[in-house]
Every structure is written in C-alpha cells, then in structure tokens.
Amino acid sequence: MRINKVVSADEAIARIRPGDVIATTGFVQSCIPESLHAALERRFVETGAPRDLTLIMCAGAGDSKGLGTGRLHHEGLLKRVIAANFGRMPKVAAAAQEDKIQGYNLPQGVISKLYRSCASGSPGLFTKVGLHTYVDPRLGGGKVNSVTKEDLVRLVEVEGKEWLFYKATPINVALIRATSADPNGNLSMEKEALTLDVLAQAMAAHNNGGVVIAQVERLVADGSIKPKDVKVPGILVDCVVVAETPELHRMNYGVMYDPSLAGEVRVTVDNLPTMNLDERKIIARRASFELPPNGVINLGVGAPDGVANVANEEKVTPYLVMTTEAGAVGGVLAGGSSFGSSANAHSILDQNQMFDFYHGGGLDLTCLGMAECDSMGNVNTSKFGGRLNGCGGFIDISQNARAVVFAGTFTAGGLEIAIEDGKLRIVKEGRARKFVNQVEQVTFSGKYAAQKSQPVIYVTERCVFQLTDHGLELIEVAPGIDIERDILPHMAFKPHIHNPIPMNPAIFRDGPMDLLSDLLNQKLGERISYDAERNVLSVDLSAWSVRKKSDITDLQKAISSACEKAGKRVNTLINQDSCRIAEDLYDDYANMVAQLSKAYYARTARYATSALTRQKLQDALRRRGLQTRVYESAKEAAASLEEATAAE
Structure with a gap:
C-alpha cells in the first residue's frame, strides 16, 4: 500500500525524539532546508521538546544572524555539536565556549566523508587529514571546551606511518533539501546550486533505522523525474515537506534563484567589474603569479577570492580550472551569499566526492586566508580573538594541495595604504598583529608541511614570506616599503632574511600586468x-x-x-x-x-x-x-x- 510521504513541516519535525542525532545540509548561505530548521525551532520554543539533540554538519549553514542552524541556539535544545564551522551560528558557538554544550570542530571533508562511513556501517574513517593540527589528539583532538570528554579522534599507526581515525556517530535524523519530489519521495535537484551530501546523509539515517526528512520547492507527478535525475531515491525518504513560502526555499539568503548557478543556462561573464587598486587587489595580484596553467585550483574566502577577479581581468581564466570544496568544478566562482557555487560550472560533484579528490592530492594550488601566523609558518584561522570560527575545509585543503598560498593583510583592524608612483606607503597601521610568537590554535602546521616539502608562501600587501625547514623567510618586499620601518616592528618575531627581492613592480601599477605571458x-x-x-x-x-x-x-x-x-x-x-x-x-x-x-x-x-x-x-x-x-x-x-x- 502506498504511503503518502507529503506532510507539513510540523508533522515531520514531530518525529524527532529527545537525544536524537541530527545531520543537516547546507553550505554557508546556500541549499539550506530553512522550513525544517524553522519548524524545529518553533516546536522547541512552544513545547520545550525535543531536548539534548546532537547536531552534525559540515560547513556553516546560516547567515550569522540567526537563520539556518543559528535557529537551534535555544538552551536545552542541543547537547552536542559536531561541526566544521561555528562562525555561522554564533549563539551556538557562544554556548560551546561557555561550556553549556559539548562541541567538536572537525575538518569539513572528514565530516562529509563520515556520512558515507555511517551509511556503509563502517566504524569510522582513516585519514592523514588533521595530523599536527588542533584536531590531532596530541593537540586537543578537535574538542572545543572542557565539558567535551569523549574522544572522537585517535592517533594510530599503520605500517609505520601515522594516521588519524575519526569515529563515526550514528545518525537518527537527516534534514535534507531538493527541488522536486514525486509521490514516492524520489528527489531531484535541478534548481539547486549544489548537491552537497544529501544522498550520503539520507542513506546514513535510513540505514541506521532513522528518519529522512526532505524539504522541496514543489511536488511533481509520479514518473516525471527521469531515473538518472533522481538524486535521492524514494526508498530512503520518509517525509516530504513543501517549503511553506518561497523565502524559506531561496537558492541562498541573498539570491532567490539564479539559473546560471543551477546550471540551467550559461551567462556572459567577460565584462566582470575590475577591482580597485587597494591592498586586497595587491595581495590577489601577487598571489595570481603562483597560478598553475592548466591546473586545478581552490580559493578561500576573503583576500583569496580576489584572485579569481584578477585572473579574469588578466584573461588567464581559460587556462585554469577553479573548484570549490562544496562541489563546483570550473566556471566563474561566485562570491558573497553565493559562495561555494559557480556560474557556468563544468560539473557539480557531491561534496564528499570533491573531498576525495582533494584528500588524494588532486589540487595543484590553493589560496587561503590567514588570521594568525607564527615563526614556524603555523597558521590559525579557526579560533582567534575570542571567537570560535572553526576550520571549515581549511585543513582538508591546505594539507593536501600540492602548493599553498596564504593571503591576507600584514596587520588587521584599520590598515590604510596609499599607492603613489608605483610605490606602497603605509598611511595607517592596523591595530592587530597577524604575525605572532605563537598562534592560538594550529589550523595549518608549518613544520609538517616543511617535512613533506610542500611549497608554501605567505602573501601580504607589503611583503612575501616563504616556508623553509627552519621557519619563515622574507623573500620579497614591496617597492616603497622599508624592512626596518614597515615590517619588523609590526611582527612579534624576526623572520629569516637573506636576500629579499622587490615584488613585481607591475603589481603596483594600474593596468594589465601581462600575467599570462609570465605564467606561460x-x-x-x-x-x-x-x-x-x-x-x-x-x-x-x-x-x-x-x-x-x-x-x-x-x-x-x-x-x-x-x-x-x-x-x-x-x-x-x-x-x-x-x-x-x-x-x-x-x-x-x-x-x-x-x-x-x-x-x-x-x-x-x-x-x-x-x-x-x-x-x-x-x-x-x-x-x-x-x-x-x-x-x-x-x-x-x-x-x-x-x-x-x-x-x-
């Protein structure tokens, strides 16, 4: 007898029990099942139930102001959170920092692949990702506070080499999202920007005897979804919830729907606006000289995402393949609320498959941000300045890319510069040092990278450092910058200085840099x-x-x-x-x-x-x-x- 799987959001959420382990989908501000999150919050506020849930998620899924998983901050609702990113749910992060809930900050790709471990009945995942970072049990095991006791990460030796073993947590409920559902619960994702881990999450919950709840935009007739277009088969789906309003099923919080991000149309991108010649563009320009022609690249948020703009301006984009950890391959990477998506993408992989590619060494280059850096080349992006931000995919990506560029301003908080006659002048120094004696948390291990002979440079607006087996070496200085006046007084340590050369003067002049001829x-x-x-x-x-x-x-x-x-x-x-x-x-x-x-x-x-x-x-x-x-x-x-x- 056919069971009607279409129910209201409240009816579906009523199936969640106290103490359940919930996995939810979403990447930054995209592909979030907002109706389901809203219904869960509503039920708890009105009834006080369900309590003591465990939330498992990969990237942050919210707007940092209370939407997405940020709705789940109410005291008593959550008991434990396992996440790669806490920055998009600040009230939940605050609860973790105040020891009100247990918390684990694990690499995004590891969590993504652990869904498959759960689905297949495996006890967990063996990987080198996280070695010598704060996720390593020798440096904390990814626990974010003192009330978090259980070890989810163990150091093991296999054939004389160190590995980390991440314990899988069985999932009771999967909150996923798709575009269309038929009466049997078959799901397609034709209007979604990303597919993420919806199939692996659904299979993990179903195979554990749990509940799979899917939010969709619309219902379609039986048989109208082609078999190869079914992303999640109906055998895995228990409840289908049609979003209550269009706003609760936006492509992302800033875009109602963009067909170019969904791959339904291709758009012209030749006339993208160019960046102003400021510190951000200087950093992006210098980083762009590291781009490998015909290589596969990942760009982080902040200063690094300017590299895509510079590459387009210099007409080198056709020689590169940009990717995102969320699964986009090729095209023009989107920013802002659409970060993680790509216009005119060549293909969209499931997130766990993209991390298979990254973990296996498929990336030729990554350009990532940095909040803190110390003399040994360690970088911190996960916990600093009193904030629990989380690592996201930073560890997965930085440890496994063939070459790494860390990019960011030399100091933070109020930095002002001027570019005059091709020279850089520091008008006002930033209030906070980024180059410190010891980073608060090791998100990237310089020593481990040096042992592997991984090429790593650190690009700022005024100078460039290189990682060596004895720590950071100053290798380039911007024209107009004096080492004794503009660099050393604003660092907590003295880098190795042998014979630094001037940064390419073309970086500091408006107009094309002839980047392509250099790269080729x-x-x-x-x-x-x-x-x-x-x-x-x-x-x-x-x-x-x-x-x-x-x-x-x-x-x-x-x-x-x-x-x-x-x-x-x-x-x-x-x-x-x-x-x-x-x-x-x-x-x-x-x-x-x-x-x-x-x-x-x-x-x-x-x-x-x-x-x-x-x-x-x-x-x-x-x-x-x-x-x-x-x-x-x-x-x-x-x-x-x-x-x-x-x-x-």
Whole structure:
C-alpha cells in the first residue's frame, strides 16, 4: 500500500525524539532546508521538546544572524555539536565556549566523508587529514571546551606511518533539501546550486533505522523525474515537506534563484567589474603569479577570492580550472551569499566526492586566508580573538594541495595604504598583529608541511614570506616599503632574511600586468644569450620562480633551443640569484640539469647570493650525481669557467 510521504513541516519535525542525532545540509548561505530548521525551532520554543539533540554538519549553514542552524541556539535544545564551522551560528558557538554544550570542530571533508562511513556501517574513517593540527589528539583532538570528554579522534599507526581515525556517530535524523519530489519521495535537484551530501546523509539515517526528512520547492507527478535525475531515491525518504513560502526555499539568503548557478543556462561573464587598486587587489595580484596553467585550483574566502577577479581581468581564466570544496568544478566562482557555487560550472560533484579528490592530492594550488601566523609558518584561522570560527575545509585543503598560498593583510583592524608612483606607503597601521610568537590554535602546521616539502608562501600587501625547514623567510618586499620601518616592528618575531627581492613592480601599477605571458613563460628566451666568441651561454634566472613542473619543462625547451642554435657544446653561466624553486621540485630541477649537461654542456658554473639557495641546489644536484658547485657571485662563477677553459 502506498504511503503518502507529503506532510507539513510540523508533522515531520514531530518525529524527532529527545537525544536524537541530527545531520543537516547546507553550505554557508546556500541549499539550506530553512522550513525544517524553522519548524524545529518553533516546536522547541512552544513545547520545550525535543531536548539534548546532537547536531552534525559540515560547513556553516546560516547567515550569522540567526537563520539556518543559528535557529537551534535555544538552551536545552542541543547537547552536542559536531561541526566544521561555528562562525555561522554564533549563539551556538557562544554556548560551546561557555561550556553549556559539548562541541567538536572537525575538518569539513572528514565530516562529509563520515556520512558515507555511517551509511556503509563502517566504524569510522582513516585519514592523514588533521595530523599536527588542533584536531590531532596530541593537540586537543578537535574538542572545543572542557565539558567535551569523549574522544572522537585517535592517533594510530599503520605500517609505520601515522594516521588519524575519526569515529563515526550514528545518525537518527537527516534534514535534507531538493527541488522536486514525486509521490514516492524520489528527489531531484535541478534548481539547486549544489548537491552537497544529501544522498550520503539520507542513506546514513535510513540505514541506521532513522528518519529522512526532505524539504522541496514543489511536488511533481509520479514518473516525471527521469531515473538518472533522481538524486535521492524514494526508498530512503520518509517525509516530504513543501517549503511553506518561497523565502524559506531561496537558492541562498541573498539570491532567490539564479539559473546560471543551477546550471540551467550559461551567462556572459567577460565584462566582470575590475577591482580597485587597494591592498586586497595587491595581495590577489601577487598571489595570481603562483597560478598553475592548466591546473586545478581552490580559493578561500576573503583576500583569496580576489584572485579569481584578477585572473579574469588578466584573461588567464581559460587556462585554469577553479573548484570549490562544496562541489563546483570550473566556471566563474561566485562570491558573497553565493559562495561555494559557480556560474557556468563544468560539473557539480557531491561534496564528499570533491573531498576525495582533494584528500588524494588532486589540487595543484590553493589560496587561503590567514588570521594568525607564527615563526614556524603555523597558521590559525579557526579560533582567534575570542571567537570560535572553526576550520571549515581549511585543513582538508591546505594539507593536501600540492602548493599553498596564504593571503591576507600584514596587520588587521584599520590598515590604510596609499599607492603613489608605483610605490606602497603605509598611511595607517592596523591595530592587530597577524604575525605572532605563537598562534592560538594550529589550523595549518608549518613544520609538517616543511617535512613533506610542500611549497608554501605567505602573501601580504607589503611583503612575501616563504616556508623553509627552519621557519619563515622574507623573500620579497614591496617597492616603497622599508624592512626596518614597515615590517619588523609590526611582527612579534624576526623572520629569516637573506636576500629579499622587490615584488613585481607591475603589481603596483594600474593596468594589465601581462600575467599570462609570465605564467606561460613566453619570455623565457629573453633570459638566455649566447656569446659565440667565448662560447658562453648565459642564463639569467634571477628572480624567476619554478612553481610547477611545467616551468622546468619550459626552461629546458628554451635552453635546448639556444644550445641547438650554437651548434656545439657550450660553457654555461647560470645566474640563480633570488631564483625560487618550489620545495618539492628540486629533484625535478636537478634531473633537467643532468639531461642538459649530458646533451649540451661542456662545463657549467652557477651562482646565487643566498647561502640557503646554494646549499639546496648543491644538495639536489649531488643527489643526481652532479658535483656542480654553486658560487656566491657572478665574478667567481665566471672565473671558474675561464680557468677550466684555460686549463684544457
């Protein structure tokens, strides 16, 4: 006998029992089942029930002012919260900070994938995500207060390597959202911006003998949803609730409906407004020089989201694939209330599948914000200034991307700058330091990243730092900025300073930067010259960056071409002063040198003023069997070539 699954929001919420574990969907301000949250709040305010619920959620799902999961702040309603983000439900966060409820702040991707663990009956999830951060049991295990006692995270060793095991929490109720439902409860999501984890959440609750409640915009006739368009099959759905008003089923809190975000239409995006040349654009411009052509990228909120605007302005967007942890692949990433979505997306993945891709190393680059940073390169974005914000997907993304750019202003709170004749001037310093002796909470471990040789830089409006195995090194300084006046007095520690170079002057001038030619190495040939009389090939790599493997390939092609034109083996003089090679690419660079040496070089001399660069280059070359010495100056290097030639 067919059961009518269509009920009111109040009737559906009445099925929630005291002590139940509830999973709800939503990402920032999008895809939130607002009718269901409102009905749960209404029931508790009117009746005092249900009490002592456990709330499990991934990203924040609210407007920070009381909507979404922010509605569940009433004392007694929640007993425990397991979430990646607390910032969008500040009253719930305050209850956790005041020890009124138990709380766990775990990585977003881990929670997302734990839904699948629950659905499949697995006890939990093994992953390296969270090692050496505050989620690691050695640093707190993700507990947010003293009343939270149970260990949900354990450190384990498998085949001699450290892993974290996250315990799965069985789910009793799933509050999900879709666009359409038929009488059997089959759900489709044609007008949603994201699919998130609705299928995994529904399966987790259903397989645990729980209740699945789906909020939809409309009911459709039986059989009108094509099988491949059914996102959640009716066998998993117990209750279908049609949103009481359109406002309770908005695409997000700022947009009623945008068909380009739902993938129903494609829109023209060539004429996006350009950013004003302020500190935010300076940071985004410098970060954009790290973009890997044909690479896959993730951008965080705040200063990093300006990178997408700069990429569009510089016409490099067609050479990149932007993604969001919420599941959007390609297109033009949306901001504001639509953050996490993408106009003209290539595809939309389930959130847990996107984190499979991220956790497995699929990201070529991520650009993320930073609230605090210390001398060892640790970054805090989760708990600072008396606020419990949460990590969101920050840990999942930053630990597993091949390269990381942290971006943010040098100081916070009232910073004012001026750009005059291509130079930066600090008009008013920010009230709060970001570069501190020790971060309040480790959301990113600099030491762990250095051990893995993960390339990491820290971009501000006035300077750039690089992570090394001995901590932060100052590598670039903006024109007009004095290190002793504008940098060191506003840091709680002194970074390593060897031979910093000026930041690219084009960053500080209005107008195009010719970013594309830099990213594609189209002018590499201009760095190479040949003196036929002396048979010396000069390669000027000063201030050039090896950011990705394709840079090495491009350099090898350019040098090979010059050597072919010379028509014989050449003596090579290579300037590597302030040349930055990504930590994980030294061996690839040495392999290129070995191939060129075998094919084209008679003898080679290279130089760099930085002792650290010399040492790293020499070590990498020796691992490849090359005993090349890296000299300290051009004079020494040139002299060594002349002596070797005269000795023959």
